[in-house]
Amino acid sequence: MEVLGLVDIPTWLQWVLLLVGLLVTYVIYMSWNHGTFRKMGIDGPKPNPIFGNMRMFINDGLNKTELDMYRKYGKVFGMYETYIPVLYIADPALLKDVMVKEFRSFVNRRDSFKNFFDSEMNLMLTQIEDDHWRFVRNTVTPTFSGKKLRQMTPLINNSADKFMEHIEQKVKEGEDIDMKKFIGGFTMDVIASTAFGLDVNSQNNPDDPFLKHANAFNDSNSIAVLVTVVFFLPFLAWIFKVCSFLGIKITKMRESLEFFTRVTDRALKERRQTPGKYFDFLGILVNAEKGDDTSAKEKEDDVVKENGASETGSTWTRKTLTAGENTAQATLFFVAGYDTTANTLSFLMYHLAIYPEICDNLLREIDDQLNGQEPNYDNVAKLSYLEMCIHETMRLFPAAARLDRMAGNDVTIGNIRIPKGMIVNIPVGAIQMDPEYWPEPEKFDPERFTPEAKANRDPFVFMPFGAGPRNCVGMRLALLEMKIAVVRILQKYQPVKSPKTEVPIKISKMGNLPLDLYLKFEKRT
Numbered sequence: 001m002e003v004l005g006l007v008d009i010p011t012w013l014q015w016v017l018l019l020v021g022l023l024v025t026y027v028i029y030m031s032w033n034h035g036t037f038r039k040m041g042i043d044g045p046k047p048n049p050i051f052g053n054m055r056m057f058i059n060d061g062l063n064k065t066e067l068d069m070y071r072k073y074g075k076v077f078g079m080y081e082t083y084i085p086v087l088y089i090a091d092p093a094l095l096k097d098v099m100v101k102e103f104r105s106f107v108n109r110r111d112s113f114k115n116f117f118d119s120e121m122n123l124m125l126t127q128i129e130d131d132h133w134r135f136v137r138n139t140v141t142p143t144f145s146g147k148k149l150r151q152m153t154p155l156i157n158n159s160a161d162k163f164m165e166h167i168e169q170k171v172k173e174g175e176d177i178d179m180k181k182f183i184g185g186f187t188m189d190v191i192a193s194t195a196f197g198l199d200v201n202s203q204n205n206p207d208d209p210f211l212k213h214a215n216a217f218n219d220s221n222s223i224a225v226l227v228t229v230v231f232f233l234p235f236l237a238w239i240f241k242v243c244s245f246l247g248i249k250i251t252k253m254r255e256s257l258e259f260f261t262r263v264t265d266r267a268l269k270e271r272r273q274t275p276g277k278y279f280d281f282l283g284i285l286v287n288a289e290k291g292d293d294t295s296a297k298e299k300e301d302d303v304v305k306e307n308g309a310s311e312t313g314s315t316w317t318r319k320t321l322t323a324g325e326n327t328a329q330a331t332l333f334f335v336a337g338y339d340t341t342a343n344t345l346s347f348l349m350y351h352l353a354i355y356p357e358i359c360d361n362l363l364r365e366i367d368d369q370l371n372g373q374e375p376n377y378d379n380v381a382k383l384s385y386l387e388m389c390i391h392e393t394m395r396l397f398p399a400a401a402r403l404d405r406m407a408g409n410d411v412t413i414g415n416i417r418i419p420k421g422m423i424v425n426i427p428v429g430a431i432q433m434d435p436e437y438w439p440e441p442e443k444f445d446p447e448r449f450t451p452e453a454k455a456n457r458d459p460f461v462f463m464p465f466g467a468g469p470r471n472c473v474g475m476r477l478a479l480l481e482m483k484i485a486v487v488r489i490l491q492k493y494q495p496v497k498s499p500k501t502e503v504p505i506k507i508s509k510m511g512n513l514p515l516d517l518y519l520k521f522e523k524r525t
């Protein structure tokens with residue numbers, strides 16, 4: 001090629017110049033926003049032009065990085081997830097503003113993954129936005145009311161029967177129990193029965209398709225592909241759209257979504273043929289379609305008040321969810337409710353095994369209050385020490401160690417002017433380890449959750465289920481499920497350390513996921 005008829009540039013050099021040009025453009029693109037926090041007067045670690053601050057997360061893991069940054073920069077700081085500026089807020093007064101007082105400006109979560117998810121996944125409650133979210137949230141919230149949870153209790157106890165058989169077997173054989181597998185099977189069975197009315201028995205069948213497909217959402221290869229493209233090659237979003245349109249599966253998630261769609265469609269058909277027969281999530285939605293307007297009747301239910309649903313009035317007048325919305329929510333319940341509950345229960349069992357004196361207190365409470373009765377919605381409410389133990393477990397190992405919100409408009413919080421579209425991260429895990437609120441934060445101490453201790457502490461320093469109108473919609477099911485599981489186990493067995501139990505427990509760099517956890521169970525006399 002000749003330039004201005006003067007210099008003849010050889011082909012190899014043309015390629016080099018093209019590559020250098022592309023690289024420079026890429027670096028400019030990735031670092032374009034890296035001055036955001038400097039302009040806002042907010043401190044934080046210096047970003048690398050391509051990685052931003054992502055290298056810290058990759059090297060040290062999410063929890064350690066956020067804890068280190070919180071300790072170094074305090075309760076407000078800024079970080080860059082490659083090219084995306086993320087404002088961290090950890091000050092309880094500011095968090096109350098973001099999550100409750102100024103909720104109208106922070107209704108939605110981050111949309112960084114929106115262009116990469118399949119359209120069905122974008123219908124999940126976690127992803128949808130504004131009035132669409134309000135409408136779906138109002139429709140599904142009554143599913144978790146006291147009345148519905150009472151109806152679901154036998155389903156939870158049925159799943160617990162299976163794991164009690166499993167423990168009995170292992171105790172007879174003198175074997176340790178792999179807690180992740182065993183408890184994961186239980187929470188999977190509970191979600192399968194409470195969401196879809198299915199008796200899956202994944203506890204005795206590790207190859208169960210439900211287990212396989214639910215795990216696809218946590219598949220490390222799929223997550224790696226998604227994270228690489230979202231954070232490093234965002235301009236390739238169109239490839240995901242084209243592949244989705246052509247039915248090409250880039251990640252295992254697509255195949256699993258199709259599986260859940262088929263199961264949901266079948267379950268919905270059955271429920272439409274025999275309305276009123278089923279008390280699971282899909283049955284409740286179908287009953288609402290038929291005019292059993294549960295949501296209206298249960299508007300005064302405590303769940304509505306707890307979740308701050310008064311904030312969530314939607315202008316939408318549509319009566320029911322579409323087929324796609326039903327499938328998306330039922331699938332989401334698997335994804336959101338399986339690992340979170342299983343991991344929390346595993347961490348709790350671990351603490352009961354390594355602190356026998358705490359376990360003894362709990363055994364005493366269960367024996368005194370329940371006197372050998374099967375646990376149910378009403379009698380587990382009397383177990384205040386059990387709730388303290390669950391809360392302390394979730395303080396040390398919150399299943400979601402960070403929450404996020406996105407500013408829907410320009411808004412001022414305290415003296416910070418947050419521009420429309422900015423992502424706000426809430427480092428729950430780091431706040432819950434701050435000695436200012438939690439003396440000796442590494443220590444497992446359920447006494448931190450006595451009513452007096454709670455009354456003297458700002459509620460925004462403990463948020464394992466999030467806070468405000470967009471908190472966890474399944475919180476009450478999760479707590480009920482965990483309480484029933486613990487009671488059923490402790491009425492017969494006591495968890496103890498075995499030579500295979502690693503102390504301290506090893507967790508994944510990706511968050512609060514126990515890596516290997518083996519415990520022994522001894523029969524109570």
Ligand code: HEM
Pocket residue numbers: 125126127137332333334336337338340341344398399400403404463464465466467468469470471472473474475477478
């Ligand atoms: C120990 C168990 C669980 C923990 C720790 C947990 C934690 C959380 C957290 C932290 C959030 C985000 C809240 C926020 O942004 O303020 C959330 C949202 C959500 N959770 Fe849970 N969760 C658990 C169990 C469940 C279960 C059993 C279900 C359903 C069956 C469920 C369904 C959801 C849904 C649908 C959302 C999105 C809510 C919305 O955007 O409106 N979760 N959960």
